[in-house]
Amino acid sequence: MKLSELSGLTGQDNYFEDFVVGDVMKHVRSKTLEPLEQVMITNLVMNTASGHFDEEVMKSHPAGKRLSFGGVNIAMFIGMASQDTAENAIAELGMDRIRLQGPVFHGDTLTAYTEVLEIKPSEREDAGIVRFKHYGTKQDGSIVFEGERTVLIKRRSHWGTR
Amino acid sequence: MHHVHVGFLRPLAPTDDFAHSLSTSHDKQRKMSQDIIARAKPREKGHWYEDFKLGREFVHHWGRTISQAENALFTTLTLHFNPQYTNVEVARAMGHPDTPVNPLMVFNTVFGLSVQDLSEHGTAFLGVNELSFAQPFYPGDTVFARSTVIERRLSSSKQGMGIVGWHTKGFNQRGELVCEFKRSNLVFLRDPGAAKEATR
Numbered sequence: 551m552k553l554s555e556l557s558g559l560t561g562q563d564n565y566f567e568d569f570v571v572g573d574v575m576k577h578v579r580s581k582t583l584e585p586l587e588q589v590m591i592t593n594l595v596m597n598t599a600s601g602h603f604d605e606e607v608m609k610s611h612p613a614g615k616r617l618s619f620g621g622v623n624i625a626m627f628i629g630m631a632s633q634d635t636a637e638n639a640i641a642e643l644g645m646d647r648i649r650l651q652g653p654v655f656h657g658d659t660l661t662a663y664t665e666v667l668e669i670k671p672s673e674r675e676d677a678g679i680v681r682f683k684h685y686g687t688k689q690d691g692s693i694v695f696e697g698e699r700t701v702l703i704k705r706r707s708h709w710g711t712r
Numbered sequence: 713m714h715h716v717h718v719g720f721l722r723p724l725a726p727t728d729d730f731a732h733s734l735s736t737s738h739d740k741q742r743k744m745s746q747d748i749i750a751r752a753k754p755r756e757k758g759h760w761y762e763d764f765k766l767g768r769e770f771v772h773h774w775g776r777t778i779s780q781a782e783n784a785l786f787t788t789l790t791l792h793f794n795p796q797y798t799n800v801e802v803a804r805a806m807g808h809p810d811t812p813v814n815p816l817m818v819f820n821t822v823f824g825l826s827v828q829d830l831s832e833h834g835t836a837f838l839g840v841n842e843l844s845f846a847q848p849f850y851p852g853d854t855v856f857a858r859s860t861v862i863e864r865r866l867s868s869s870k871q872g873m874g875i876v877g878w879h880t881k882g883f884n885q886r887g888e889l890v891c892e893f894k895r896s897n898l899v900f901l902r903d904p905g906a907a908k909e910a911t912r
Contacts, residue, residue, distance in 0.1 A: 556805050559795055579791065587789040594782060595817070595824035596774060598757065599832055611835075620837040621823045622790075625816040629790035636794045640806065642815040644844035645893075650837055697840075712805075 556712045560637045565706035566669070566678035573666045577630045580661040583618055587626070588656055592619040618654045627686035627695050630662040638709065640677050641702045648697035652688075659689040667698065676708035758832030760902035761874040764861045770829040772857040776821050778813050780851035786817040812848040818855060818891050819843060822882035825857040830878055834897035838875070843893035854885040863896065872904030 592602045600607055602619045609615075624645075628636075636642070654660070668681040680703050686695030704710075787797045792814055795802045803811040831837065849855065863877030877896040884890050 556802065559799070559802060581791060591786060591789065591820065592824070594786065595820040596776060596827075597820075597824035598828045599834070601835075621820040624840075625786070625790045625792070625814075625820060628816055629787075629792040632791065633793040636792070639794055641848075642845055644842070646841055646843065648840040648843070650839060 557710055561633065562710075564634055564638050564703075565710060566638075566680065566703040567706050569666045569669055569680050569703070571666050571669060575634055575664050577634055577662045577664065579630060580659050581626060581630060582659045583623075583626070583654065583656055585616075585656050588618045588622055589616075591622045591625070595621070597621070613653055613655075615655060618656060618658075620650045620654075623650065623654050623660070623686070623695060624648060624697065626660055627662045627684055627697075628699065630660065631664050631682070631684055635664055635680070635682055635699075636701060636703075638704045639701045640674075640704055643679065643700040643702055645697055645699045648695070650695055652692055652694050654688065654694050660694075661687050661689075663687070672702055674702070675705075677702050677704050679703075757828050759829060760833050761864070761866075761876065761899045762902050764864050764874075764876045764899070766861055766864060768861045770826070770859045772825045772829050772859065774825060775854050775856045776825060777854040778817065778821065778849070778851060780811060783811065783813045783817060783851060786820075787814045790814075790816065792816065808848060808850075810850045810852075812850060813853070815845045815849075815891070818845070818849045818882060819893065821855055822857045822880060822891055822893075823895070825855070826859050826878070826880050830859060830876070830880075831897040831899065834876075834899045835873070836898045838896045838898065840893050840895045843891070845891050846889045849884060849890050853890075855890065856883045856885075857881070858883075862894065867898060870898060872901050873898050874901060875899070 589603050597619055599619075601611065601617055603616065605616055608617070663685040665683045665685075666680065667683050670679050672679045679700060681698060681700045683698050684696070685693060687693050784798050796806055796808065797811055797814045800811050857880060859878040859880040861876065862879050863875070865875055867873045867875055875896055876899045877894060879894050880892065881889060882891040
């Protein structure tokens with residue numbers, strides 16, 4: 551593949567130059583959590599806590615049924631935000647202040663929102679650093695996730711025509 | 713020639729017995745041996761609040777080699793649309809030798825490997841601070857995890873539980889750091905009656 555084809559594979563509205571501090575976005579695709587991803591990923595990553603995959607053992611727990619694994623929920627919210635905030639990312643640098651509030655169950659529908667907290671140059675001239683704050687909600691409007699995320703994103707000036 | 717009469721090799725003719733077994737009500741089904749149940753010792757896993765002395769280190773079990781199939785599965789199921797994880801030509805054009813494994817999968821795997829030692833007897837996973845990715849992780853690489861206890865206190869609102877914090881690190885097969893984070897969980901006390909003595 552030639553570099554000249556790269557920019558045609560991703561969006562044109564999510565380069566480093568496009569992010570403005572204070573902007574807030576709703577990511578338009580929500581997702582209903584299935585055991586498909588919840589249990590599969592929990593097991594794929596070898597999380598051994600059976601409260602995520604044994605319905606019977608959870609009958610005596612206050613929740614009464616399997617709880618989804620927060621690690622997957624975090625990944626799902628970041629995933630839902632990714633086309634708008636990572637499609638032109640060079641690297642995920644990290645996350646901070648991740649808070650999980652309230653239980654999430656199979657069958658809940660998740661929606662992600664993002665606020666741009668900070669933009670700054672990086673050591674690379676072809677990319678800049680954006681710090682986002684992500685919010686995750688359930689179908690009843692309750693907030694179940696918050697977290698900050700720092701991403702190294704391509705500059706259009708260097709990558710936009712490649 | 714031997715005529716083997718192992719159960720599952722018997723012809724499954726629709727005999728009266730067989731038909732009966734299909735219609736047998738639930739309470740007439742064979743029950744598990746009560747003697748075996750009585751003698752079976754639960755092979756308990758994990759640790760409890762009392763085990764988490766400040767500074768204690770855990771080298772977590774198993775390690776995990778991650779394949780590109782798993783990376784693609786994780787990335788697509790979580791709707792993570794950065795093509796460098798699912799298109800090797802894009803990854804190469806961006807300077808990688810292969811598609812990097814989605815960092816959130818690396819994080820989830822390091823977390824997963826730590827669960828038996830840290831939070832198998834936990835409930836609420838409260839949060840993560842200072843998650844950072846030190847370098848790309850590629851298909852075929854193997855991740856190992858270890859953790860240190862950095863915080864412990866009894867819960868003021870939930871009796872019989874404490875809050876424990878750990879600093880967890882993931883390393884590749886060369887021993888290089890790939891990911892680290894701090895997380896905290898509500899963890900059950902082994903002996904809630906001794907809660908007053910279980911001080912830091």
